[in-house]
Amino acid sequence: MDDQNRNMILAIVLSALVILGWTLLFPPEEATMTDDQVSETSAPANPATAPAPPGSTNAPQDGSPAAVAVDAPRIEIDTPALSGSISLIGGRIDELALKNYHVEVDESSPLVELLNPVASDRPYYALFGWAPGGDLAYEDVPGAQTPWQVVEGETLSPGNPVTLEWDNGNGLVFRRTISVDEDYMFTVDQSVLNSTGNAVRLAPYGTVARHGDMDLAGFFILHEGVVRMSDGELQELDYDDLPDLDQIAREGGPADVIEVIEDGWIGFTDKYWMTTLIPTPGTSFTSVAKFVPGGEIYQTEARLPTLEVAPGETGSTSLRLFAGAKEWETILNYQEQGIDGFVDSIDWGWFFFLTKPIFVALHWLNGVIGNMGWAIIVLTLGIKALLLPLAYKSYVSMAKMKELQPEMEKMKEKAGDDRQKLQQGMMELYKKNKVNPAAGCLPILLQIPIFFSLYKVIFVTLELRHAPWLLWIDDLSAPDPSSILNLFGLLPWGTPDPSSFLAILSLGVLPILLGISMWLQQKLNPAPADATQAMIFAWMPWVFMFMLGQFASGLVLYWIANNTITFTQQYAIMRSQGYKPDLLGNILGSFRRNKDAK
Incomplete structure (x- = not known):
């Protein structure tokens, strides 16, 4: 397994673990009763029934x-x-x-x-x-x-x-x-x-x-x-x-x-x-x-x-x-x-240095555009523009890696089972061609705190509650209400309750588009030669599709926009470096490999 693929798999696995952790719910435990007393400068211990002698003006007439x-x-x-x-x-x-x-x-x-x-x-x-x-x-x-x-x-x-x-x-x-x-x-x-x-x-x-x-939401991030x-x-x-x-x-x-x-x-x-x-x-x-x-x-x-x-x-x-x-x-x-720190009553979380500016940007864009869904898409464009210099270096490095693929295959044949000799040869090849094999995973790793921060903003801020986008998406803080189980409303039955386990199968249009966008982005690159790597990459888009299926529509919309922009950037940059991704060939090749595997 070469360094580029190893780092890419590591980044994807880390992303999957982080997102899976966010989906866990921790309902609050039931409290037990204790006693309290009143001092000279304290309020009554039980505010519903403040202590008062019977017959006084402070006492309830019927004791209730x-x-x-x-x-x-x-x-x-x-x-x-x-x-x-x-x-x-x-x-x-x-x-x-x-x-x-x-x-x-x-x-x-x-x-x-x-x-x-x-x-x-x-x-x-x-x-x-x-x-x-x-x-x-x-x-x-x-x-x-x-x-x-x-x-x-x-x-x-x-x-x-x-x-x-x-x-x-x-x-x-x-x-x-x-x-x-x-x-x-x-x-x-x-x-x-x-x-x-x-x-x-x-x-x-x-x-x-x-x-x-x-009556609590019960999410551990809130x-x-x-x-x-x-x-x-x-x-x-x-x-x-x-x-x-x-x-x-x-x-x-x-x-x-x-x-x-x-x-x-x-x-x-x-x-x-x-x-x-x-x-x-x-x-x-x-x-x-x-x-x-x-x-x-x-x-x-x-x-x-x-x-x-x-x-x-x-x-x-x-x-x-x-x-x-x-x-x-x-x-x-x-x-x-004059109320000190009052805006911090909103739960900005550990990544407040990201959640606050992300929300301010979203709020401003929503005021200009008049639609929070389009504001999320424009914000995604802005984030991608800020990360473009790093992305450019990453995609240039990936293009060079693809150009070196034939030489790397020859090294594998010559090295045989000598892993140390293969690693040394690859490092010399990287150094000679000024290629950083770790550069490809940096944009993915940077997306993790941004993704989490946007998830936090969409989940906790009131301005996203009941905020519509278009067509059937009338609440960006809630999951996509459409469902493949009833052919998106064409069949005359409802969908599983959101709290049931079957809800994970009730994929809406946005989660399906998310899976497709990840799959297409993956096809920009030739499939790994190693069968295990190929299987992991083949399943990853669909695993993410189900994992994010019950997340807020606004978050899924961001991820789709991010994938689409990333796909466009990567395609354009790799072509500018002389590497022309065979997108159609990769897609057809994956189908042939799946057919052969069967």
Whole structure:
């Protein structure tokens, strides 16, 4: 086996192993329950049922927080991007749908629901309040079951905030003003008027809580769970990590608490959506991620510094809540307004130095062209143009290698079984003709990180979700919906469920074109003389076709465009060097060899 073919096979095998690894799924493990307590400056351990003595204004009337949530009066939320409501029991933001996003490609499908009340199947909500300090008790501060009254505003919308009020009956009057912009940012301003005659200490907080099992994508390349920024350091925690961290804290170890000095934020991120607490930039706070008892509750908190409010004075604080879609432009705009590292809430992965510029280029091309599919093709052209100098050297070297093929065959005959003599002769031949046998595999190896980065971009960025190309490709983030099993829709039956093993046989048009493009590119070169090498090369296009068959259409489209451009480049460059590939002869020759083998 000569060096060129050995390196080529090695590159292909490495590529196959990498791509096969990406297809593995690792569903999150089910978490276990633990306990937690409340300190002077912490939020309630269970935000759905904040501790309160029976009979107090903080306690649910029938002992059921779910029943209270169902019957609670509400304030409507209506913005260009959001619809939902705020419960006046606890003043929690717990009902939110995204107006611009549907569950399916069909716009008649339901809107994506981000937040849900405690009484729903998957409770997910934001709660704000005060933790008592000094001589105050829980019934003296507003909590999860506090009955707020509306004093200003009717419907929460951009430019129309609402103000809630609660009088604890013991000299403290609490106010909460909630405002929202045209995108996904809420601002919650809280204040307390002290008329008790004594100084009081209390600590404001914000909580985002999720109950029960998460409905996750479950791909190992995607982070779903806690995401937070703490003074410039990004941290990601999976949901199944939180119970373990909580247990460590109970055994005397460090809890998952970070003291943020100046800038930070914390919340939960899904594949495309996020709910994040954001204290005012430049202020300190305590960032907490934990798992609490009483119904499998995952919780993030932003605990603000304790305030001491003198008699007759008013203490105030402010906290923002991002609840919406991870749109790159929107998040980048918030970052430019002072939220440190907010764009890193998008999961760019280890190859962020590639995924970020690739996405920015795709986003810009999509804005110019108006179609993400054509943007992928134009991006492929740009990538190939950048790699052209290296590709040129590679293809020139390959052309020279083909010219040396007759001499190499003579060397093999003369050397016989003396492998050392053959290798020495070949090295001298390469050196004499200035040929680098490893040059042929370099472009293939460079494609691996680019391929992975584009896969990451297509998989995690919202802008590719439900993005159409043409004809039947109406979602570039999903596999090709056509199938050879029903002759691409001509036969009157459906296709296997995507989660079933049979789905790998359900090849669409794009994966088949991918296999053909790889096969044609392979035929630019004469088949290896060695039977094992020939068999490996013969099967490789079809193995890749099935491996990539259930990948996102956008990724398969990139690979087809890449193969087509590579084929054109290689053909033109090799002809310019005096080597004229016998493409038709190679194709017919492969058919004859297959026939003879049978």
